[in-house]
Amino acid sequence: TEIDRSLVLIKPDGYRRGLTGEVLRRIEAKGYTLVALQVTSATREQLAQHYAEHEGKPFYEPLLEFMSSGPLTAAVIEGHGCIPGFRSLAGATNPTEAAPGSIRGDLGRDWGLAVQQNIVHGSDSPESAAREITIWFPGIAS
Ligand code: DAT
Ligand code: MG
Numbered sequence: 001t002e003i004d005r006s007l008v009l010i011k012p013d014g015y016r017r018g019l020t021g022e023v024l025r026r027i028e029a030k031g032y033t034l035v036a037l038q039v040t041s042a043t044r045e046q047l048a049q050h051y052a053e054h055e056g057k058p059f060y061e062p063l064l065e066f067m068s069s070g071p072l073t074a075a076v077i078e079g080h081g082c083i084p085g086f087r088s089l090a091g092a093t094n095p096t097e098a099a100p101g102s103i104r105g106d107l108g109r110d111w112g113l114a115v116q117q118n119i120v121h122g123s124d125s126p127e128s129a130a131r132e133i134t135i136w137f138p139g140i141a142s
Contacts, residue, residue: 005035005076006083007132009121012070015039019107020073023120026089026103032079036137039073049135050121062115074136083129086122093118 010023020039027034042050047064054060077086091102095118098105103120110116123129133140 003078003080004082004126004129005078005133006086006123006129007121007136008075008077008086008123009136010073010075011067011117011119011121012072013066013109013117014107014119015071015073017107019119022107023103024075027075027077027086030079030085030089032077032082032086034075035078036076036140037073038075038137039071040136041071042067044068046135050132059115066115066117076133076137076140083123083126087124090118090120090122095119 008023008027010020014020014023024034024037044064047067048055051060051063051067054063079085089103091098091104091108093104094116095104095108095110098108098118100106104118108116108118110118123132
């Protein structure tokens, strides 16, 4: 099998709550390699590109607002099957539904929040990964 690369974001809620190290620990414990890693503040432009598929949905503007609310960490990870594999580590989108053992299941919160603050993003396909890696790490090959 091919060695995949996936784009991971540790969102502003994860940064604020001091969960960056915990998420990176789980990625490394799984056996994935960190290829690139950066703490950054997302521009509106980056977020609009990153979440283009959700433009027009009711949660789109609150989502971009939330993603702009503080620093986040962007990472490129590498490993066999890491695109579906990281999605599995992350768990279901809604932290209330995410299985225990997953990042969102163990650590995520969505009560009383306008946008689900689910700690992480992971690419959902090889095409998404290639597109997203270019947005966050323009210099790196996907
Ligand atoms: P995922 O992040 O699991 O790939 P997605 O691509 O469907 O999920 O949505 C992107 C983000 O938008 C998600 O992580 C949290 C937010 N979101 C999705 N559906 C939502 C909803 N129904 N209400 C509020 N926020 C939502
Ligand atoms: Mg998605």
